[in-house]
Amino acid sequence: MKKLYVILFVLAAGILQSCKKFLTADSPSNFTPEYVFASEADAKKSVNSVYALFNQDAYTSRLSNNFAGNTDIECGGVSASPDNSRRDIWSFECTPANADLLTVWNNGFNAINRANECEKGLLEVGLVKEPNSKVMNNLLGEVRALRALWYYWLINHWGDVPFKTKPSRAGDNFYLPRTGRDTILSFLIKDLMEVEPKMAWADELDYGIERINREFVIGFIARLAMMRGGYSLQPDLTMKRKDDYREYYQIANTYAKKLIDLKPRALPDYATVFMNENKYIKPVNSDVLYEVAFHPGFGDVGWNNGVRVDAGTHPYGSGSNYLSFPITYYHSFDTTDKRLPVTCSIIYYDKDLLQQPSGATSIAPGKWNRLLVPTPLGSASAKGTGINWPVMRYADVLLLLAESENELNGPTAVAQDALRLVRQRAFPEALWGEKVTAYINSVAADKQTFFNAIVNERAWEFGGECLRKYDLARWNLFGKKVADTRNTLAQMGIDGNAGTGTYAQLPDYLYYKRNSDGTISWYNKFKKPAVEPPLKDVPSVGSNPDGYTRIAWTRAMYNTTTSGSANYVLWTWRGYTDNTGASSLRYILPLHNSVISSSLGVLQNQYGY
Template sequence: MKKIYFILLLIAITSLQSCKKFLTADSPSLTDLEYVFNTEADAKKAVNSVYALFNQDAFTSRLSNNFSGNSDIECGGVSASPDNSRRDIWSFECTPANGDLLTVWNNGYNAINRANECEKGLKEVSLVKDPTNKVFNNLLGETRALRALWFYWLMNHWGDVPFKTTPSRAGDNFYLGRTGRDTILTFLINDLIEIEPKMSWADELDFGIERINREFVIGMIARLSLMRGGYWLYPDKTMKRKDDYLKYYEIANTYTKKLMDLKPRALPDYATVFQNVNKYIKPLNSDVLYEVAFHPGFGDVGWNHGIRVDAGTHPYGSGSNYLSLPITYYHSFDTTDKRLPVSCFLVYYDKDLIQQPAGATSVAPGKWNRLLVPTPLGASTAKGTGINWPLMRYSDILLMFAESENELNGPTAAAQNALRLVRQRAFSESLWSDKVTAYITTAAAGKQTFFDAIVNERAWEFGGECLRKYDLARWNLYGKKVADARNALIQMGIDGTTNTGTYANLPDYMYYKKSANGVITWLNLYRRPAVEPPVKDVPTVGSNPDGYTRIAWTRSMYNTTTSGPANFPLWTWRGYSDYTGATAVRYILPLHSSVVTSSLGALQNQYGY
């Protein structure tokens, strides 16, 4: 079925004036709101102009994925020294001169200002005309959710930020200082709570899950509430949460349960969820609640994030994976977990579409694959895959409910059942007794053990979807998980090289063969073989013609020249030097120097920048 798009059809909206620079109006002449918001069709075009800002590089290749590294799951390739690029964000070495900061900051406030303009028009024109109109009410909900999303991202990356909910006008005070995250989040949560009952479900909307809908807004209330109830980094570089945090766990619990009661759905096959996204299929009442829509020729999913495909004469174009998954994550899975081969892809495709081993430092987030699009994109294509980007899935609702229920009441039967629904999808039914029932019984022995199970489950469920950084921050586990991952990688390298220790049973080398059509078959995906198999061309070229080829696996984490850790564990989280994980990670980014300068003293860099 031909994919239907709506977000980018009207990018060139001229009816709304947005800000060219942070918090400044770009024209003294303003739109006639009565004209723009008088009809459903025109009001929808105006709101589409807010969606259109998802199509900028600030979101497609930066905010949606690049800014989410480095966690214990999504890890970007870091240079030998800082280079004032996205890699410095990954290594926690970003400076106020980094241009990506300004790109995302300005785009975020541009989107917020457009949303503010739309809210004003909808409230003062559209809903005055017909306060019960479902289209107008959903558009207001979309507008508020879009504003909430951009503030959510800005706060996650910059902490307390300027807060404005009215459209910029000539003569306004454009030099706003920071507003506390607690104040902003409380406003946004209440804002969405007020509009949510008036919104439409995805199956009532013309573009389904490609438009913000009631189920997504319910989930967004929960996500914002867990951030409000969680920890965050303060300028003195300590992690704290507010005394009223339980109130927000209660809100998260109430709203996740509300969606589970009003609009429950079975979780479909895990692999199929992502195949559908790559194939432009958008099922209703399924796992994905809302996904950012990209028209063919736009969007970077499957270009900078996903399975690597090298350019060649084939018709699929080229793409890479800026963020890879460390082998600590790969080996954290139960080997029978169906999510493992979907999330962690161990090969790439060369210029002839022949599979090649990706290697231990380039495990790809396999959920995104440009080879699956309905029509090949073209030999010369790279960006612009048209693959949508899911922002929330129903499994997230289940796990947020389980987490909030546990925090409030312990691992109750309801909390266990929500976790059960997620794990049952991950394993064959014949394994449920052990992998689901017994596993959950053990996890439910106490509040802390159940919380730990939720932390792990969210890792296995959402790997490569770039949620982990935000989760680790609100849990106050960022430092611990980074230190654990780095230390484990270093130890894997040592144990793989010496064949002793905790990780000696993991593959020191991965052995593989290729079929006639270039498909790789692995000998030892999870364990070191008991006996080393015959290796092709060893000891001399031509030896063992039917033997295996091998690549270094855990051994690649060890540098035999220096007799110490390899570059990957040394460089990946370089700016966080605490190997114990006891101190806070400085995940909050600096303001770009031009933002500080143009604020005329209203804004200053904090957090030691």
């Protein structure tokens, strides 16, 4: 089914033509709207042209994950100094000359214009001819949601952006100014609220969760409303939210409840959710509400986001991970949390497919692994794993309900029950009394404590899925969480090196030995051993052949030469220098120089760029 989906993408690209550059018109289409949208089959192909833009590098390797660092969870490796690449986005040092900015910006507005084209055709032709067609109505919902998705991403990264809901035509004014993000979000929310009741559930669609469906749109309305009700960085570099924010928390609350009432589902085993993606299995009425579909040969999941696999003669190809987790995140988990071993991989596979320790600065998102795809991708393969990318899960809706309910009414039974469903899935049933019931009773002591619990739960639930940047911004916690992480890592390094202090009980080294099948067994993953185990080849080569090998862990956060923090700590969030976390973090990106120059003076950079 994925194969047909991609073929439809390719066919659709030839049917609908749109902007090659931001807000400029293309040559007229070879087909009239009356032809393209007159039948359900052709209209569907046209809508697939919007989906097709997910298959560009602008989304597969940039927007979906590269643009999401660096937070207190997902962190990309930063160079010794700015290098005008994705690393500058991670270190908050991006300049208007960064080419990735233009790539994502142009692709985003291209997708929006294609969605606008489809909406016009569906409203003026398709739904006029067949007003009660379930297919046509769902297609309308799909293009509106796809347009909303792209605006959601654009305003998260650029703040106020030009806003257009009509397809570009020759003679239009292509030099549009910025529209306030709150105005855009309010429009998108109302737009989706109008079309959602006419849409189909995933189990009614030919490609299920690989197409925009009703349950995703309901959940996405809640996510958009939480963003609209949250904080955002203003051009004067202050974080603010509008006075009407409670109205949007109420919308989020209403729509989260709506999905739970209309289309409830049990949360499946956590590991299975991601194993399904690795295995190209796409269950409906489960956790994933919508995931971007990638056929083998497309998509970068398991290449730049997932367990590292080195190239060799083996048939699986090679993949790395651009965004890793800091050890602060790894050690934030309860050690019995079933999400920890799924989320955080502390091993990688070398060219011979032997497991190797990944190291303290390279904890990978373990949710995706190219070794697990149904058929090996080939020894020369790299990109194009065909592993789908989750955009929204049911667990997200549950936690949005818990958060919005708490904001509006405090930690009520509704809020607690939503959190309970997520935590029950995370722990063995035998531990529910302590890890779920007692824990929730404790954090429900007051509104602030419960909110803090939601902040933590979203970290543990969605690690590697690249939602954290958006959450931290709307919570006005971006600067604080970055500063806390950096300060904690620095202290871990000090304590690990000294052997005393707050974090001295954590492993200063991790000890492991290799098994005969090429896997690794760990001696200590969470605590410093009371006595160091015998080390292989110590005190001399050949000693303790069955002994352990060690790698630096908390000690890796400390530079013994400078008697200070390691470069990882100093560089990762380098552009944000406030170790108190009190000042706003400039997460908004600059407009690319060419966007400014082509706007003929209408657009200018803000936010101190």
